[in-house]
Amino acid sequence: MGRARKFFGPGLGRALIARDKGCSFTDCTIPAMWCEAHHSDPWSVSGRTRISNGVLLCGHHHDLVEQGNWTIDMRRGIPWFIPPPYVDPERKPRRNRYRHVAVTTEHPSPATPAEQSANEP
Known part of the structure; x- marks a missing residue:
């Protein structure tokens, strides 16, 4: 979609x-069902219409x-919200914990080869 369309279509x-x-x-x-798609980087300032730039x-x-x-x-395609200073002077990123319980505020690091083989069946 990119810049060709402003609105998120049914697939996105x-x-x-x-x-x-x-x-x-x-x-x-x-x-x-009560939400709307929003560009994390605004479309009006060159934000693209794609999953990695969208949030519900x-x-x-x-x-x-x-x-x-x-x-x-957006961290690896996952939306984190940074509050204004009057809400949190440290401006620590936050995520919806209601639906996504096991999350941290750090960027997830890729698994090492040893960790990948340990997780394989």
Whole structure:
């Protein structure tokens, strides 16, 4: 899709639903059917329409992010939300723990060859 289309089509929408399972914003419980796709890098400033630049957000959190105080950091295609200084002076990235329990704020590192072989059946 890239820059040719501004809106996420049905295929990309299904991919966002499969990945995010609902609103991606920190601990929001709104289901995917009530969410809309949002560009983490705004389309208006050359953001591309693709899964790695999209997040599902409920209307409330979509408006909150659009106000520009929260930043979305895509890490390996997963959305992390960086709060404004008045919410968290350290601006630690946050993720929706309601749907994604076992996550950290660090970038996941690739598995070593020994770890890969240990995980194989």
